[in-house]
Amino acid sequence: MEERILTFIKRELIDDDRIDLTADDDLLGSGLIGSMAVFRLIDFLEKSFSVRIPPEEMTIDHFMTVRAMSDYVRERQAVQKV
C-alpha cells in the first residue's frame, strides 16, 4: 500500500518520478502537497482502497506521512468490514 501511495504522489501530485521520497517524509510541512492536492489524494485513497474517509477524520495525524496514511486506511478497512 505504501508503494502505491508513494507512486501516486510522485506521478500525479508532484509530477516528478525521480524525487527522493520515503513513507516517513513529512508531506504537509514541506510544500510538497498543496491544499488542492489534498483533495486528490483523499479521492485516490477512497477509490484505490475501497474506504470512505469521513471529513471529521481528515486530520493532520492521518495524513502527515505516507506511513500514517497507510496505517489509517488499514484501520478504516478493518472498521468497514465489521
Add this chain to the structure above:
Amino acid sequence: MHYLLFHPIDRHAAASPDRTAFRCGKQAITYAELAERTNRLAHLLLAQGVQRGDRIGIYLPRSLDGAAAVHGILKAGAAYVPLDPEAPVARTRRLIDDCGIKVVFVAPALRRNFTALFAAPSPVNRVVGGDVEGVISLEWDALADYPATAPDLRILGDDLAYVMYTSGSTGEPKGIMHTHTSGLAYARLSRDLYNVQPDDVIGNHCALHYDISTFGYFTGPLAGATTVIVTDAHTKFPTSLLQLVEQERITIWYSVPLALLQMLRSPTLGERDLSALRWVLFGGEVFAPRHLRALMEHAPNARASNVYGPAEVNQCTYFHLAEAPDTDDPLPLGHVWNDTETLILDPDDGEVAEGEIGELLVRSATRMKGYWNRADLTARGFYYRERIPGNRETFYRTGDLVYRDADGLLQFMGRKDRQVKIRGHRVELEEVEAVLAAQPGVGEAAVYLREIGDNEKVIEALVVAESDWVGNPRTWIIAMGDQLPPHAVPVRIDLLPNLPRNDAGKIDRLAIREAITKSMP
C-alpha cells in the same frame, strides 16, 4: 521609544522575558529568547557582508524560524522578501533576480527545489538553514558563535523593511516596498483598533508573503501578545485547524474568508469550544453574511471585523459587527481608520458628488514607499495634492470603486481594472493573459473569471490557436503552472475560431461574460 519594527521585541524581552512571543506546532519562543536569537542572527548576516537596504529572501514553511528570520533580518538593517514555497520555482527565480537577493533563508524540507532555484546564474551567494550545492551554506547552529547583544547600527524608520510581491498587470509581479515606519504605523493602528493586550493569543493563518501576516508578526509583538503561527499542515486540514483554535485558546483570529469557510464546513465545528475568541478578523476578499452568521453562532464571545486595505497601504477601513448580520446585504468596507484620509475620485480625478461611485484613494502613515525598481508603476499608483504650496500630499490609487452611503460607510462596488481575488490572492487577469499569450501555438487569448458556487472562483480562458498548431490546450495549462502561482493558472482553456470583438476591434469582454454565464453548468 519605538520607531523600528523590532523595538517592541527588545522591550518585552527586558520587561517580561519569559512571556511567549511565538508558538508554532510543538515549539515556542519567549520574548527574551527571540531578542537574543535575532541579535545573533543580525551579527551573522553582517558578518556575511549584508548591508543596510539589502534584500534577504525567506523561503521557509510557516515556522518559528520564519519569525526569527523576519526580525533578525530587520536588526541587520536589511529588508526581508518572503518567497512562497508553493509557487513555481521559475517564478520565485524571477523575484530573486528582480530584487537582487543575495542571501536566502531555506529549510531542508524544501531541498527538492534548491538545485533549480539557485542554479547559476543566480544573484544568491549564501543560504541560511540548509545545504545548497555551490552556495555558501550556513546552519542555524552557527548562531552560537555570534554575540547575543544587539548590533550597533544606525537604522532609521524610513529604511526599507520588507518587499512583498503581488500580481502585476504588465505580466511581471511587482514588489510592494514598506518601511519600518509604514509597517509600525499599521501595527500601532491595528493594536489600538482591536485593543490587543499582552494576554491575547493571535491566530496567524497567513504565510509571510501575504500582507495579512503583518498582524501576527508585528502587531502581536507590539502588544506583547503571543502569536500562534498556524502550521502549513493545519491550513490543509480544517478539522485539525479547528482543534488548534480551541487548544491554543486563540483570542484574535485573522485570515482570508476561505479559511473560516473551510472550518465552517467541518462536521466537528459543533463540538469545538471557541469561547476564547473575542475577535474574528477577515480580509482580502468579501465574506458572505450568511457564512459569518453561521460562524458567529459557534463563537459566542466573538466580535467580527471586516478588514479592508490593499497591501500597498496595509489596512485603511474596518467594519465591526458585535452581533451576527441579520440580512444578506454585502458587508460594507466601513469606516476609515485613524491617521488616514480618503478621496473618492471620478475618472478625471475630480471628487465625486456625495453618494456617487468613484475610485478610492488613500493617504495614510501606513502607505508603501513605492514599487521596487518600478518608478513608472509607482508614479501611476500615486496621486499628489498640494493644498499648501511646497507640501505635497501623496495618495495611493486603490483601483477599487466605492461610494459613501447615507450612514457615512464606504461600500465596495467592484474594480476599476481587471484585478480579481481568488482564495484571497490578488490576480491581475492581464498577467495571466500575457503568460498564456506567450505559449507556443497561442494566437490570441482572453482570460476570464468564473464563479462556481459558494465563494469559489476559478480562472478559465478562450484561445484562438495559430493555424498550424496541433495539440491539446492541457499542455498550455501545465506549462503555465511553471510560471504562475497555482490559484492563477486557468483550470480550463477552450479553443475558438475567433474571439468576440466590439466595434472598436477590442476583445468584447461583456460578450464573453454573457456567453459563459449562459453556459453555466
